[in-house]
Amino acid sequence: MSIQFEFKDIVEETRQVKRRVLITGIAMLLLFGFLITRLIYLQIIQHDHFITLSQNNRVKVVPIAPIRGLIYSRDGVLLAENQPAFSLEVIPEKVNDLDVLLSEISLIIDIREDDIARFWKSLREKRRFESVPLKFNLNEAEVARFSVQNHRFPAVEVIARPYRRYPENELTAHIIGYVGRIDDNDLQTVDVSNYLGSTHIGKIGVEKAYENILHGQVGHQQVEVNAQGRVIRVLERTPPIPGKNIFLTIDIGLQKIAMKSLQGKRGAIVAMDPANGDILALVSAPSYDPNLFVNGIDYETYNSLLSSKDTPLVNRALQGTYPPGSTIKPFLGLTALTYGIREPDDTIWCPGWYRLKGSSHLYRDWKREGHGEVDFNYAIMQSCDVYYYDTANDLGITRLHDGLVNFGFSNKTGIDIGGEAAGLLPSPEWKRKTYDQPWYPGETLIAGIGQGSLLVTPLQLVNATASLANNGKLYAPHLAAVSADQISHERNDIQTIRSSEIGIYQAAQWEIIKQAMIDVVHGERGTARGSGYNSKFRMAGKTGTAQVIAIAQDEEYKEEDIPEELQDHALFIAFAPAEEPSIAVAVIVENGGSGSSSAAPIARQLFDYYLAGYQEG
Incomplete structure (x- = not known):
């Protein structure tokens, strides 16, 4: 090996x-x-x-809603304020069974049926992860009871929010309007990012028209939260910028007198400063309480307002359209002077009726026995219908139509809140398009006394009346005057005064119309002479009575025998002092009968307060 x-x-x-x-x-x-x-x-x-x-697991960015600007009258009376209140709010995405939740909460806090109905309605309109109010205006006892049980309801919170309140209630409802909860339609018109954390937005009136001024700028804060989503501390804060306050052109004392004068009646009053278009008073009666709408009106109350024969939700001053009756005569008379159809000294004979050539139909004067010999001044002072039948016939519908357009009729005035109606000036073209029918000469006569299809709004009437006071200068009417910063109190004009000229009339012609209107109130035979009695200033005015239903030419009737809703409307337009006008008014009392007895005395009350500081009661 x-x-x-x-x-x-x-x-x-x-x-x-x-x-x-x-x-x-x-x-x-x-x-x-x-x-x-x-x-x-x-x-x-x-x-x-x-x-x-x-x-992101422990820090959240929370929007801070800005404080909404306040609204004041021109004399500093608060018309819209923010009032702190507690509400019980639910975040539905954090709840498995809302019905069970509502039942459990109702054992702690009294939840009414209308609260639940409003909750479900708001739920359908809300944005994702936005809390939905279940009950508003909790009292201290309710807040305390829920706080003890708060740990059982992680998706429910008691939140302190400023809620809009209108201390004057019905008085300024048709001016201020109201705010309501934001819905999808509202989000189409605003910068959504600036409404994070906000629950309400202007719905109508000044609240809507000046939303961009009143709302302000959203702020935000970074907060640290625990596993239950409760805030532990604030890490960073960018404060919101509050909305600006707005001062209106409304004289609250004048507004109260106007509202009181229509108490228990249906109608509208508009008062304007003819020198700049400031709306001094705007009343539509009956009115409503705008506070009902802020947090969602219940169905029963809303249906009651909506179905009322008095239509309190309709702003008659802007949306109501009425036959102007004899208040149209100064404008038609001035048109006739301009076209050379009439001269101041021309006279016609009034037997109490008028008849077109070749016709047997009689067009009656309000004074059945007639006025006799009538000139231009007398025709306005005594409101002679026959004179204006003849004038309208000589003018023809085309010149009549075009002459009234000069004063703004059939066009919106451009007031700074929405919902305005345009009224209607009939013409052959309009009738053919609307009814596919020809125009008849008799319709021209009826338009000449402010009846038939001719319709105007109270706002149009006062605007046109102001142009008479101004010798043809038309100012755009407006309600908002200045804005004021809530912090610095710096003021800025909201309105740029807009005006236009009716330049086709001669200076002497304006004075002829003014003198005739002065004689309506202060002349021995003026139709409104009772309202001019013992006045400290001179007024220029014109009465009007508009038929609601047609009466046969030979039919005898008594006003008291006609149902109230079919009785004549009473109208009056005026400005004062006649020499240097500082206020113009238009008054319409629905089914009020004669303009001289129902509408003119109201204008006198307004003038007494505004010009002489006199107030009844």
Whole structure:
């Protein structure tokens, strides 16, 4: 047996070991370098990213709704304010069974049926993860009872919010309007990002028209929350910018007198400063309480308002359209003077009726026995229908139509709140398009005394009346005057005064119309002479009585025998002082009968207060 020995190359083995150690070292160095690089990337380069991911688990950005601007009258009376109140609100996405939740909460706090109905309605209109109010205006006892049980309801909170309140209630409802809960339609018209955290928005009136001024700018805060979503602390806060206050042109004392004068009646009153278009008073009666709408009106109350025969939700001053009756005569008379159809001294004979050539139909004057010989001044002072039948016939419907358009009739005035009606000036083209019928000469006569299809709004009437006071200058009517910053109190004009000229009339013609209107109130035989008695200033006015139903030409009737809703409307337009007018008014009392007995005395009350500081009662 032989033993064999294997001799190895010690040098070669040493070389191989070194090579392996080197390779292993390089590999470990590369691995260590990769780890260091990755650590640098994660800890330094991606630091902000991972901090954000971490904070998203415990930090939230919460919007802060701005405080809404207040609304004041021109004399500083508060018309819209923010009142702190507690509401019970639910985040539906955090609730498995809303019916069960509502039942459990109702054992702690009294939840009425209308609260639940309003909750479901708001739920359908809400934005995702927005809380939905279940009950408004919790008292201290209710807040305390729920606070004890709060841990059982992680999706329910008692939230303190400023809620809109209208301290004058019905008095300014048709001016201010109201705010309501934001719905999808509202979000189509605003910057949604600026309404995060906000629950209400202007719906109608000044509240809607000046939403961009009243709302303000949303703020936000970063808050740390626990696992239950409760706020632990505030990390960062950007305060909201409150909305600006608005001062209106409304004289609240005048507004109260106007409202009181229509108490128990249906109608409208508008008072304007003819020098600039400021609306001094605007009343539509009956009115409603805008506070009902702020947090959602219940169905029964809303249906009652909607179905009322008195239509309190309709703004008669802007949306009501009425035959102007004889209040149209000053404008038609001025048109006749301009076209040379009439001269101031021209006279016609009024036997109490008018008949077109070749016709047997009689168009009656309000004074059955007639006025006798009538000139331009007397025709306005005594409101002679026959004179204006003849004038309208001589003018023809085209010139009659075009002349009245000059005063703004059939066009919206451009007032700064929405919902305005345009009224209607009939014409052959309009009738053909609407009814596919020809125009008849008798319709021109009826339009000449402000009847038939001719319709105007109270706002149009006062605007046109102001143009008479201004010798043809038409100012755009407006309700908002200035805005005021809630913090700095800096004031800025909201309105740029807009005006236009009716330049086709001569200066002497304006004075002829004014004198005739002065004689309506202060002349011995003026139709409104009772309202001018013992006045400290001179007024220029015109009465009007508009038929609601047609009466046969030979039919005898007594006003009291006609149902109230079919009785004549009473109208009156006026401005004062006649020499230097500072106020113009239009008054309409629905089914009030004669303009001289129902509407003119109301205008006198307004003038007495505004010009002489006299107030009854």
